[in-house]
Amino acid sequence: MQIAIDGPASAGKSTIAKLIAKNLGFVYCDTGAMYRTVTLLAKNNQVDYGNVSGILQLMDTHEITFLNTDNGQRVLLDGQDVSDEIRSEVITNNVSQVSAIKEVREKLVDMQRDLANDTNIVMDGRDIGTTVLPDAEVKIFLIASVKVRAQRRYKENVERGINTPLSTLEDEIEARDYKDSHREISPLKKADDAIEVDTSDMTIEQVVQKVSEIVNSHK
Numbered sequence: 001m002q003i004a005i006d007g008p009a010s011a012g013k014s015t016i017a018k019l020i021a022k023n024l025g026f027v028y029c030d031t032g033a034m035y036r037t038v039t040l041l042a043k044n045n046q047v048d049y050g051n052v053s054g055i056l057q058l059m060d061t062h063e064i065t066f067l068n069t070d071n072g073q074r075v076l077l078d079g080q081d082v083s084d085e086i087r088s089e090v091i092t093n094n095v096s097q098v099s100a101i102k103e104v105r106e107k108l109v110d111m112q113r114d115l116a117n118d119t120n121i122v123m124d125g126r127d128i129g130t131t132v133l134p135d136a137e138v139k140i141f142l143i144a145s146v147k148v149r150a151q152r153r154y155k156e157n158v159e160r161g162i163n164t165p166l167s168t169l170e171d172e173i174e175a176r177d178y179k180d181s182h183r184e185i186s187p188l189k190k191a192d193d194a195i196e197v198d199t200s201d202m203t204i205e206q207v208v209q210k211v212s213e214i215v216n217s218h219k
Contacts, residue, residue: 001120004128007142009176010149017124031125033075034108035099036086049097096179129191138218139194148200
């Protein structure tokens with residue numbers, strides 16, 4: 001069974017997808033982590049985020065893998081755990097540019113589909129229901145207001161020791177929404193057969209309950 005969870009930045013996709021996967025005993029795949037890791041690869045090698053050939057060369061010579069643990073999915077770059085490093089502010093603010101590159105998306109979509117082929121999976125991102133897994137049995141599109149999403153990001157940042165002003169985060173999220181929804185290749189949009197869930201006024205438990213009900217209705 002394939003469950004696709006899409007939505008804009010900080011709508012709760014990863015949190016909800018992890019919990020749903022854990023509850024069902026499914027594999028969880030955070031596709032955004034893949035694009036973040038490629039962005040980190042460019043940063044670490046001082047390759048411009050718009051340098052298509054340079055980034056593709058890096059992807060051909062470095063390995064991105066996932067490790068599913070009791071504490072969730074970890075992302076490895078050449079065997080080194082970069083799960084926390086890819087959540088830094090510099091990566092967050094530049095990943096849209098890297099993920100807009102057609103050839104990068106093609107490479108990673110192939111990896112994502114390979115992961116989904118032989119297992120029950122919950123996959124989250126921005127183009128899962130529309131591009132990566134268009135035949136997924138369940139498609140969820142999570143949304144929330146910019147204000148609520150900025151507050152969530154602010155809380156996450158504080159826990160990581162990052163102190164970005166709330167107003168700055170609101171501006172960054174609005175900019176990210178625009179970039180993601182206006183990019184030429186696989187833009188962020190709700191699939192025609194996706195069920196929209198507004199998480200603005202919902203707790204994590206309430207969202208998990210709602211999504212679980214939708215999944216159960218498709219079993």
